[in-house]
Amino acid sequence: MKNNEDHHHHHHDHNHPHKLPESFEEMRTMAIESLLIEKGLISTEEVDELIRYFVSDIGPMNGSKVVARAWVDPEFKQKILENGNLAFTELGLKNMQSDLVVLENTPGIHHVVVCTLCSCYPWALLGLPPTWYKSTAYRSRVVIDPRSVLQEFGVELEDSVEIRVVDSNAEVRYLILPERPPGTEHMTEEELTAIITRDAMIGVAKVRAAN
Amino acid sequence: MNGMHDVGGTDSFGPIEREENEPVFHEPWEARMRAITTLVIKKCRIYNLDEGRHASERMHPVFYLGSSYYQTWLLRLEALLMEKGVLTEEEIADKITQISPVQFTSHLQPYRKVQPMLPSVQRRKVIQVTRSVRQKNEPIQPIFSPGSVVRVKEMSPLGHTRVPRYIRGKVGVVEAIHGNYFLPDVRVHEGIDVYQPVYQVRFNAQDIWGEDASPNDKLLIEMWEDYLEWGGTRDEKQ
Numbered sequence: 001m002k003n004n005e006d007h008h009h010h011h012h013d014h015n016h017p018h019k020l021p022e023s024f025e026e027m028r029t030m031a032i033e034s035l036l037i038e039k040g041l042i043s044t045e046e047v048d049e050l051i052r053y054f055v056s057d058i059g060p061m062n063g064s065k066v067v068a069r070a071w072v073d074p075e076f077k078q079k080i081l082e083n084g085n086l087a088f089t090e091l092g093l094k095n096m097q098s099d100l101v102v103l104e105n106t107p108g109i110h111h112v113v114v115c116t117l118c119s120c121y122p123w124a125l126l127g128l129p130p131t132w133y134k135s136t137a138y139r140s141r142v143v144i145d146p147r148s149v150l151q152e153f154g155v156e157l158e159d160s161v162e163i164r165v166v167d168s169n170a171e172v173r174y175l176i177l178p179e180r181p182p183g184t185e186h187m188t189e190e191e192l193t194a195i196i197t198r199d200a201m202i203g204v205a206k207v208r209a210a211n
Numbered sequence: 212m213n214g215m216h217d218v219g220g221t222d223s224f225g226p227i228e229r230e231e232n233e234p235v236f237h238e239p240w241e242a243r244m245r246a247i248t249t250l251v252i253k254k255c256r257i258y259n260l261d262e263g264r265h266a267s268e269r270m271h272p273v274f275y276l277g278s279s280y281y282q283t284w285l286l287r288l289e290a291l292l293m294e295k296g297v298l299t300e301e302e303i304a305d306k307i308t309q310i311s312p313v314q315f316t317s318h319l320q321p322y323r324k325v326q327p328m329l330p331s332v333q334r335r336k337v338i339q340v341t342r343s344v345r346q347k348n349e350p351i352q353p354i355f356s357p358g359s360v361v362r363v364k365e366m367s368p369l370g371h372t373r374v375p376r377y378i379r380g381k382v383g384v385v386e387a388i389h390g391n392y393f394l395p396d397v398r399v400h401e402g403i404d405v406y407q408p409v410y411q412v413r414f415n416a417q418d419i420w421g422e423d424a425s426p427n428d429k430l431l432i433e434m435w436e437d438y439l440e441w442g443g444t445r446d447e448k449q
Contacts, residue, residue, distance in 0.1 A: 021313075026239070029247070029285060036298075101389070118264055128245075130229070139218050160427065169433055171392050
């Protein structure tokens with residue numbers, strides 16, 4: 001991706017067409033970008049800057065910070081469970097998105113998030129969603145058969161555990177606060193962030209202590 | 212609308228395919244197209260997110276289900292730029308002849324279209340709004356409260372809505388009140404923002420899917436107030 005950005009930068013400095021499209025989609029995208037620039041609606045620089053934001057600025061590392069802080073600081077955890085938006089302010093992160101709600105996974109209750117109608121996702125904290133999250137396979141099945149989906153992801157839950165599937169159909173975004181795994185008592189907040197995964201914050205995985 | 216996008220509970224889409232260390236974008240055009248879409252929505256305000264969602268819903272089902280995520284995003288961007296009068300297909304075609312010696316075709320060209328809604332004599336486009344305010348911060352007393360037993364209205368509006376089919380007619384319990392949010396249905400079709408309380412509602416999985424579902428499992432979903440009606444004779448909390 002980095003190379004491509006540089007590539008585009010380089011080319012647009014010269015302000016003439018340079019690269020030939022290699023697919024239907026690339027051809028249409030290039031035509032639209034070019035037309036919108038001619039109409040004065042957007043600029044190449046704005047497009048490049050947003051791509052950098054999507055690729056480099058956002059990602060699961062932001063969500064991991066929230067979860068690690070919640071694990072080590074019970075007061076912070078209580079605050080964000082009551083008002084998820086505080087997760088951004090307290091950690092100095094920018095919320096470019098809707099209101100955030102944090103749901104806690106416990107030994108008895110396991111939350112898992114989906115958007116059955118489109119692809120709603122807390123990208124301000126987790127980055128853009130992976131393809132599987134947007135797939136019809138996941139969106140169709142996790143609501144009707146969450147146990148088999150979780151099994152596929154490697155999460156085996158006892159029958160007694162209550163699974164709460166959260167269909168994110170409105171303007172609230174959900175972050176799952178996974179359980180802190182045993183054997184991590186000695187770890188620092190920073191070390192904890194390294195073991196917290198995107199999938200655990202969607203609810204399709206549990207966090208494992210690093211070996 | 213009762214569209215193919217509303218896949219919750221649909222069988223036979225196959226296993227969930229995951230990619231290890233998936234890149235944020237697989238192709239450079241995906242990144243540029245996504246960024247362009249964001250600018251068109253957030254900076255130029257040519258259309259909004261909800262109109263975007265509705266354009267996806269109006270795609271031919273064969274194209275929607277047979278295309279990648281960003282292939283549908285590209286069609287949606289094109290369709291709305293044209294519907295809003297920003298671009299024409301002729302302009303795009305002319306530009307393509309300038310930039311590309313090769314003319315590529317879509318893998319699903321005959322189905323690559325966004326359909327207008329068909330007129331109906333008996334189906335509403337938008338749900339009926341009973342109570343709303345015009346500002347997000349304007350107070351509106353929620354009708355339901357945590358513990359209220361509610362039923363999702365049976366409905367089949369032709370237009371945009373955020374009520375998936377699998378939950379219509381089902382009875383659940385209000386878990387929380389999230390605050391006031393604009394009703395997407397009205398935003399798309401009337402071009403105005405009217406705000407209503409939005410509730411997080413909890414359903415027993417068995418009440419949605421029958422006895423095959425686990426007796427312990429629950430489904431949480433958000434419902435704007437006008438999506439709901441009273442679902443029981445008394446509150447759970449009483």
